[in-house]
Amino acid sequence: MTLIEFLSGRYGELLLKGLTVTLQLSGVTLAAGFVIGVLLTLIRLSPFWIVRQAVGLLVDAIRSVPLLVHVIFWYFGAPELLPDGPRMWLYARDVNFICAAIAISIYAGAFISEDLRSGLRSIPKGQTEASLSLGFSGLETFRYVILPQAFRISVPPLLGQAMTITKNTSIALMIGVPELVYQAQRIQDITYEPFLPYASATLVYLAICTVLTLASRAYSRTAVKSRGAQA
Incomplete structure (x- = not known):
């Protein structure tokens, strides 16, 4: 069976479903991770040393x-720490996807906060001083000049x-999230043929990362x- 024949049949549909879940999980975790990263970065700008x-x-x-x-x-672990009501509500939903999204979002948020913090630290302090001397408040300086x-x-x-988040979503297969690698593994279990499903998944990840x-x-x-034009 060629790769084209493989992808044009039932197994291609399974991989497409896995890709859809991968993109959904990547989108959710990237958005949530960015929000977490921004919040952590802002808190780290606190004037209080202990904070x-x-x-x-x-x-x-x-x-x-x-x-x-x-993950x-x-x-x-975390669901068992919840009261009965919230825990039952969580288990009645797609708990696998939700828990994977929370874990990857928090993990990504920590790295994103470091990227944002590095960006803030690269801005010369003279720009802050110049903005303040022009009558901007500290908040206005941060919002309109620094940020x-x-x-x-x-x-x-x-x-x-x-790119990293997209690749990290593959770890969600460990808790049963039917993402791309999960579906490739499922196809292997059905066909006893590991090369084509994993080669297809590899090409998909390669395409996504190449675009990014x-x-x-x-x-x-x-x-x-x-x-250069501004200079």
């Missing part, structure tokens, strides 16, 4: 634990995080030209 240190330790702790451990904890520049600087790393890589490079070239 900055506490959040910094939290981010380091999240980044230090393997993603698989996060297993949120699926097997837009930091975000532009952080876009390529964020696209890299999108090209987008990152295109953005970087555009940003360089824009800075």
Whole structure:
């Protein structure tokens, strides 16, 4: 059986279903991870030393634990800590998808916060001082001067995080989320043929990551030209 014949039949439909779940999980976790990353970054700008240190330790702790451990904890451990009502509500839904999304979102949020923090730290302090001298408040300076520049600087790393998140969704198969690799494994169990399903999944991941890589490079070239024109 050729790859085209393989993809045009029932097994292609299974892989398409898996790809749909992968893209859904990637989209949810990227959006939630970005929100978490922004919140962590803002908290780390607190004027209180103890708050900055506490959040910094939290981010380091999240980044230090393997993603698989996060997924297993949120699926097997966290629901049991909930009261009966919320726990039963959770189990009545797609608990596998929800727990995987929570775990990957928190994990991604910790890395995204570091990317955003690096972007903020790359802005010269002189810009803050100049904005304040022009009558901007601290909040206005951050919102209109610092944050837009930091975000532009952080876009390529964020696209890299999108690529990482897409690949990390494959770990969700460990708790039964029917994403792309889960479906490839299922096809292997049916056909006893490992090459075609896993080769197909590999090509899909390669295509997604290639698109994101090209987008990152295109953005970087555009940003360089824009800075050159302004100079």
